[in-house]
Structures are given as C-alpha cells and as structure tokens.
Amino acid sequence: xxxxxxxxxxxxxxxxxxxxxxxxxxxxxxxxxxxxxxxxxxxxxxxxxxxxxxxxxxxxxxxxxxxxxxxxxxxxxxxxxxxxxxxxxxxxxxxxxxxxxxxxxxxxxxxxxxxxxxxxxxxxxxxxxxxxxxxxxxxxxxxxxxxxxxxxxxxxxxxxxxxxxxxxxxxxxxxxxxxxxxxxxxxxxxxxxxxxxxxxxxxxxxxxxxxxxx
Numbered sequence: 001x002x003x004x005x006x007x008x009x010x011x012x013x014x015x016x017x018x019x020x021x022x023x024x025x026x027x028x029x030x031x032x033x034x035x036x037x038x039x040x041x042x043x044x045x046x047x048x049x050x051x052x053x054x055x056x057x058x059x060x061x062x063x064x065x066x067x068x069x070x071x072x073x074x075x076x077x078x079x080x081x082x083x084x085x086x087x088x089x090x091x092x093x094x095x096x097x098x099x100x101x102x103x104x105x106x107x108x109x110x111x112x113x114x115x116x117x118x119x120x121x122x123x124x125x126x127x128x129x130x131x132x133x134x135x136x137x138x139x140x141x142x143x144x145x146x147x148x149x150x151x152x153x154x155x156x157x158x159x160x161x162x163x164x165x166x167x168x169x170x171x172x173x174x175x176x177x178x179x180x181x182x183x184x185x186x187x188x189x190x191x192x193x194x195x196x197x198x199x200x201x202x203x204x205x206x207x208x209x210x211x212x213x214x
Contacts, residue, residue: 020101025190047139052120112188121181
C-alpha cells in the first residue's frame with residue numbers, strides 16, 4: 001500500500017475554508033463534478049450503516065432565489081446584530097471579516113450557481129435525547145465534510161450555512177422534500193476565485209485538550 005502524501009492531505013484539511021466572497025458567480029459547475037464529490041461523500045461512516053444521506057442540488061434560478069429569500073428572512077436580523085455586538089465587545093478583526101463575508105453571502109446567495117442541501121432520512125422527536133441527536137447528525141455531517149473536501153480538491157468552494165432552516169418547512173415544500181427527510185444545511189457551491197487559501201489562526205491544541213479528565 002502506497003503511503004499517503006501527508007503534506008497534500010494536511011494542506012487540504014487546513015485550507016478548506018468557509019468560502020463566501022470568493023465564489024465565482026459567473027462560472028457554471030458541471031453536474032459530473034458534483035456527482036463525483038457526492039460519490040466520495042458516500043464513503044463517510046454512518047450510524048448502523050444506515051446510509052441515510054440524501055442530497056438536493058438546486059440549479060434552477062427561481063428556486064435559488066426563493067431559498068435565498070428564506071435565508072435572508074432566517075438570518076438577516078441575527079447577522080446584523082451579531083456583527084455589531086462582536087465588534088463592540090472584541091473588535092477582533094478575524095471575527096469581523098467572518099461576519100462581513102456572511103453578510104456578503106446573504107446579498108449574493110441567489111447568484112451562486114448551485115445550492116446543495118444535504119439531508120438525512122429520519123426526523124427526531126422534539127424531546128429527543130442527546131444520544132439520538134448525536135447519532136442522527138453524526139450520520140450526515142461526516143459526509144458533508146467529505147463533500148466539501150472533495151470540492152476543494154477540485155477547485156471549488158463552499159460554506160456550511162443553516163439559516164434557511166428557520167424556514168425548513170417552506171424550503172421542503174419548495175423542493176418537494178418528504179416529511180421524513182430532514183435538511184441539515186445549505187451549501188452554496190461554486191468554483192473559487194483563486195485557490196490560494198491559507199490556514200486560519202487558531203490557538204494551540206493544548207488550550208482545548210484535556211487528558212484523562214477535564
């Protein structure tokens with residue numbers, strides 16, 4: 001067995017960013033590329049080997065506009081207030097850039113060539129215990145991250161967003177998603193403007209790691 005190229009793997013893992021401002025809004029994304037990435041995502045683990053992943057890929061401009069409207073309704077107030085509060089409390093430049101790019105995405109979401117909505121079969125009851133929720137989301141988010149890594153390796157970018165889920169039922173009606181299928185995110189997907197992404201600043205792992213006990 002050939003050893004993996006650790007440098008290439010580490011670069012992929014450390015530079016797969018949440019891309020918002022650098023999405024190429026003018027370049028089409030071939031279906032074949034998305035299908036390749038979904039095929040790779042299907043190698044991700046799922047609880048009890050349930051393989052309940054489902055993907056809705058939205059190309060239609062009218063549906064993308066409708067989803068963008070739901071996203072704005074779900075998140076405009078939060079994003080605007082949170083950006084202002086973060087600046088007043090910390091003045092942290094990196095956090096400000098994140099909120100600035102989030103607001104930029106909100107304004108241009110309808111222009112992004114594809115909206116990809118990962119879903120999972122099954123819907124937890126309102127009083128679901130943490131173990132059930134963990135198992136359900138743990139059966140879809142590994143596939144989501146694999147999908148995003150596969151996009152990055154092919155020169156595309158994405159960003160995991162959840163604000164449209166405030167109006168999940170309306171999105172489901174728009175897209176014909178069955179009641180027993182739960183949306184977990186919306187990924188705007190496009191080729192990126194340049195590929196020179198860099199690792200983000202993070203604290204040392206020793207600041208968040210506990211050995212044997214908290």
